Amino acid sequence: MEIIKLQNITKRYDDGFVALNDINLTIESGKFYSLLGPSGSGKTTILRIIAGFTQASSGRIYFKGKDMTEVDAAKRPINTVFQNYALFPHLNVFENVAFGLKIKKKPAKEIAPAVNEALHLVRLDGYAQREIAELSGGQQQRVAIARAIVNQPEVLLLDESLSALDKRLRKEMQFELRAIQKKLGITFIFVTHDQEEALSMSDEIFVLNDGEIQQNGSPVDIYDEPVNDFVARFIGDSNILPGRMIRDFEVEFANRHFKCADAGMRPNEKVEVVIRPEDLDVVAPDQGKLVVRAQTQLFLGDHFEIKAIDSDEHEWLVHSTNSVHLNQPLGLFFDPEDIHVMRLNESQEEFDARLEQYEDDDDEKQ
Numbered sequence: 079m080e081i082i083k084l085q086n087i088t089k090r091y092d093d094g095f096v097a098l099n100d101i102n103l104t105i106e107s108g109k110f111y112s113l114l115g116p117s118g119s120g121k122t123t124i125l126r127i128i129a130g131f132t133q134a135s136s137g138r139i140y141f142k143g144k145d146m147t148e149v150d151a152a153k154r155p156i157n158t159v160f161q162n163y164a165l166f167p168h169l170n171v172f173e174n175v176a177f178g179l180k181i182k183k184k185p186a187k188e189i190a191p192a193v194n195e196a197l198h199l200v201r202l203d204g205y206a207q208r209e210i211a212e213l214s215g216g217q218q219q220r221v222a223i224a225r226a227i228v229n230q231p232e233v234l235l236l237d238e239s240l241s242a243l244d245k246r247l248r249k250e251m252q253f254e255l256r257a258i259q260k261k262l263g264i265t266f267i268f269v270t271h272d273q274e275e276a277l278s279m280s281d282e283i284f285v286l287n288d289g290e291i292q293q294n295g296s297p298v299d300i301y302d303e304p305v306n307d308f309v310a311r312f313i314g315d316s317n318i319l320p321g322r323m324i325r326d327f328e329v330e331f332a333n334r335h336f337k338c339a340d341a342g343m344r345p346n347e348k349v350e351v352v353i354r355p356e357d358l359d360v361v362a363p364d365q366g367k368l369v370v371r372a373q374t375q376l377f378l379g380d381h382f383e384i385k386a387i388d389s390d391e392h393e394w395l396v397h398s399t400n401s402v403h404l405n406q407p408l409g410l411f412f413d414p415e416d417i418h419v420m421r422l423n424e425s426q427e428e429f430d431a432r433l434e435q436y437e438d439d440d441d442e443k444q
């Protein structure tokens with residue numbers, strides 16, 4: 079069921095800077111969403127507009143079909159967990175979590191069980207009387223989450239809320255957040271610039287760059303079928319090569335023809351081809367679809383990262399569980415499904431077509 083809808087949202091700040099350009103997105107209830115993009119891409123601005131802390135310059139925002147563009151932040155059925163947690167240092171854990179309910183003038187006999195239940199959910203039973211300064215970063219993070227969920231919001235917004243934690247704690251909290259979301263069944267919208275985090279936690283991801291949504295879909299869709307260079311590069315390491323679609327299910331790159339799983343493009347259409355490093359298998363040179371020579375290899379704990387070049391000096395990134403001999407020929411093998419074909423954007427294609435025409439004309443003149 080649709081719960082939030084942003085329609086043609088544009089945000090121009092006072093200095094004229096356009097932070098969001100015509101954003102359209104739909105959020106369904108009960109799912110875990112991530113807004114993923116580099117610093118400055120507009121993630122926080124979207125979150126603040128949903129929360130009601132920032133007004134859009136144009137466009138509308140709907141909650142369950144009702145226009146809430148002009149509704150005050152406090153009246154929206156939404157809570158936010160900020161990056162710095164914004165806990166009250168002079169109040170203990172219990173008082174921090176109870177704060178929202180006290181403001182709403184709930185009776186004390188309702189507040190205590192609600193707070194205890196929220197603390198139980200974030201595994202902080204027994205911490206109610208602790209001072210905030212006596213808690214670790216991860217525990218403070220949990221208090222911030224308890225303080226938000228105690229209000230029973232229909233939507234919880236989380237702004238880079240794990241970024242202050244060390245790697246191990248962060249992984250643990252990722253797992254817990256996902257578990258809490260599943261248990262409560264409320265909608266989470268999570269802002270992060272960390273690809274791995276978004277891929278491992280989300281039902282659906284919106285990838286942002288320069289104030290525009292580049293792609294949205296499930297983690298698998300986005301990882302396997304990036305729609306453009308930006309997404310392919312931003313989501314994990316990739317080999318990206320210029321290519322040409324020969325016909326349906328056949329593509330040319332690295333001066334050879336390969337079977338692929340893509341269709342529906344024009345014959346000879348220029349494309350870009352993406353192959354993920356972990357989809358390349360290292361085999362004997364005579365068994366490979368390509369032959370390369372490894373230049374460097376780095377052991378990264380669970381795999382080797384190998385940089386190799388082909389006969390055109392094109393660099394290939396390969397992840398392999400086995401080490402290889404440097405400067406010796408190696409075969410690379412991949413399946414047709416491992417080749418992901420991306421269309422070039424129109425302007426690039428038109429430019430290339432014009433360039434080709436120009437070169438043809440030039441050839442004819444000579």
Ligand SMILES: Nc1ncnc2c1ncn2[C@@H]1O[C@H](COP(=O)(O)OP(=O)(O)OP(=O)(O)O)[C@@H](O)[C@H]1O
Nearest residue numbers: 091092095097116117118119120121122123124271
């Ligand atoms: N009040 C403001 N006035 C002018 N520009 C602003 C204002 N707030 C944000 N911006 C600009 O809008 C752009 C988007 O900012 P936003 O905070 O939404 O990005 P973000 O993707 O959340 O980045 P980060 O990951 O660094 O927090 C940035 O270029 C930022 O400098």
